[in-house]
Amino acid sequence: MSREYTRLISVLGTTPSHGPFIYHDDFEHLLKWTKYAGVGDAIYELDPTIAYSKNQSLYLKTRTTGAAEDDQIGTLMYLYMTPPKKLNYAFHFRSPDFTKIKKIRFYFILLDGVNRHYPTIIFYPNTPQWQYHDSADAPQNIANAIYPLQNLAWHRVQLLADLNSDKYIALKIDSRYYDLSAFSLYHPTAGTPMHLYVHIDMYTIGASPCEMHIDDFLIHEL
Amino acid sequence: MLVSPTINSVHGRIFLHAAPNPAAGAEAVITVPARRRWRIHSIRFALVTDATAVARDLGLIFSDGSNEIFRLYQDQSQIQSLTRYYQFFILPFAPFTVSTQIYVWLPPLILPAASTITTTTTNIQAGDDYGTPQVLVEEWIDP
Numbered sequence: 001m002s003r004e005y006t007r008l009i010s011v012l013g014t015t016p017s018h019g020p021f022i023y024h025d026d027f028e029h030l031l032k033w034t035k036y037a038g039v040g041d042a043i044y045e046l047d048p049t050i051a052y053s054k055n056q057s058l059y060l061k062t063r064t065t066g067a068a069e070d071d072q073i074g075t076l077m078y079l080y081m082t083p084p085k086k087l088n089y090a091f092h093f094r095s096p097d098f099t100k101i102k103k104i105r106f107y108f109i110l111l112d113g114v115n116r117h118y119p120t121i122i123f124y125p126n127t128p129q130w131q132y133h134d135s136a137d138a139p140q141n142i143a144n145a146i147y148p149l150q151n152l153a154w155h156r157v158q159l160l161a162d163l164n165s166d167k168y169i170a171l172k173i174d175s176r177y178y179d180l181s182a183f184s185l186y187h188p189t190a191g192t193p194m195h196l197y198v199h200i201d202m203y204t205i206g207a208s209p210c211e212m213h214i215d216d217f218l219i220h221e222l
Numbered sequence: 223m224l225v226s227p228t229i230n231s232v233h234g235r236i237f238l239h240a241a242p243n244p245a246a247g248a249e250a251v252i253t254v255p256a257r258r259r260w261r262i263h264s265i266r267f268a269l270v271t272d273a274t275a276v277a278r279d280l281g282l283i284f285s286d287g288s289n290e291i292f293r294l295y296q297d298q299s300q301i302q303s304l305t306r307y308y309q310f311f312i313l314p315f316a317p318f319t320v321s322t323q324i325y326v327w328l329p330p331l332i333l334p335a336a337s338t339i340t341t342t343t344t345n346i347q348a349g350d351d352y353g354t355p356q357v358l359v360e361e362w363i364d365p
Contacts, residue, residue: 030225045257045363048228055230059365 020221022087023079027051027058027215036201038073041065042209050213052092052154057215060202067209070102074201075214081196082112084163086222090172091200094154095212098125102205104212107133108219109197110163116190119161121171125149126205132168135184142171145178154215160222161185169222226361229259234360236263241355246272247348250355252339253287259364262331265310265339266356272349275302279344282310287336296326335364 025032027046035044040063047059062071089108095101107120120133130145149155160169160180166187168180198219204210226235241252250267254260271278281295296317300306310328317326333339341352 028230029227043257045365046225046228047365048230048363049365056228 022081022219022221023217024219025077025217026054027056027217028054030058033058033075033077036072036074036076036199039063039071042071042073044073044075047213050094052094052213052215057213059211059213061211062202062204062209064209067204067207069204069206071204071209072201074105074199076200077198079196079198079219080194081110082194084110084112084115084117086160086162086164086169087219088158088160088222089198089219090156090158091217092154092156092215093200093212094152095125095149095210097151097211098149100205100208100210101125101212102203102210104200104202106157106159106200108159108199111190111193111195111197112163113192113194114189115166115187117161117163117166118186118188119159119163119168120186121157121159123149123157130171130173130178132171132180132183133186135166135186137186140183142178142180145171145173145176147173147176149173156216162222226258226363228363231362234259234261234362236358236360239357239359241357243354244352246351247346248352249343249346250341250352252355252357254333254335254337256335257363257365258335259362260333260337261360262328262333262339263312263358263360265328265358266307267341268305268307268353269300269343270305270351270353271300271302272347272351273303274347274349276345276347277301278346278350280308281342283338283340283342284331284333285338285340286334287338291337293342294326294328296324298324 042063043061045059046056048056051057060073062073104123110117122131128148130142131139134140158172168183171178244250277299283293284291308324310326312328312330
């Protein structure tokens with residue numbers, strides 16, 4: 001049977017999940033994702049030569065022609081989820097050269113019709129420093145989170161947050177665990193839209209393009 | 223957002239690609255973009271010849287961007303002050319002409335990134351003008 005007549009399924013048995021599963025994406029297609037920023041000859045494509053899981057990953061690269069500091073590219077997706085839940089948001093990523101990246105931002109925003117729940121993590125590879133955004137949406141260093149990432153290796157990052165109490169739970173980077181349970185997340189009053197918005201992006205640190213592969217994206221309830 | 227599948231997929235994205243419209247007196251060039259693999263299904267373009275009384279004979283040169291792979295010629299000459307439409311299809315048939323339309327066989331082709339298809343025109347004149355080549359393409363991402 002040729003592949004176009006084969007239904008895609010997700011094999012959950014290999015996916016570590018502690019609670020009800022919400023969404024898993026192996027980047028075998030890009031149908032649910034949208035490019036964020038990225039101008040000129042920036043690349044936002046699937047790459048069949050590199051994958052953490054299955055056959056492909058998402059390849060992001062800022063523009064090469066006219067590359068400048070703070071060039072940006074990312075990916076985003078909308079899901080439909082209410083009410084607020086305890087969530088674990090995780091994905092694998094790698095870069096051939098993290099030193100070209102000024103920062104990587106990853107966050108999700110739940111608009112539940114009343115509030116905007118907005119847990120955010122930012123990584124500065126050249127410091128290296130991991131940060132979270134506090135209840136005023138201001139970046140704060142995570143204590144002892146000076147964890148560098150290795151070029152060309154797949155790294156797994158997990159952001160765990162309780163959108164009911166608007167508190168972070170933890171940040172996990174590879175095998176490192178950082179307890180964030182003392183910190184509240186930004187949750188201003190918002191309008192009527194109701195959805196879960198997922199976002200990953202990166203900025204260049206200089207006039208060279210930066211690159212990143214993303215694979216094995218997962219959101220599940222805790 | 224239009225997204226071509228990667229080379230893991232059996233079928234690529236089908237679309238009609240408009241190659242650059244060459245200036246008068248210049249050959250037409252079709253180029254496979256970076257990180258792409260193209261299967262060419264058909265090519266169509268016009269050639270308008272100027273008043274210079276000489277027969278033009280048209281062919282196509284297939285290249286990987288630096289090395290010629292092969293040439294494809296057809297046997298219908300075009301004289302001065304005519305407009306002819308050349309159409310290449312991946313069907314095995316002998317070239318034939320109907321009115322202003324010239325039909326030519328095209329072998330099945332899958333071309334890697336940076337490959338080119340260039341017209342080659344014997345006796346091309348400064349006033350001869352190729353129109354925009356329209357290429358029916360099946361495209362994959364091939365990094």
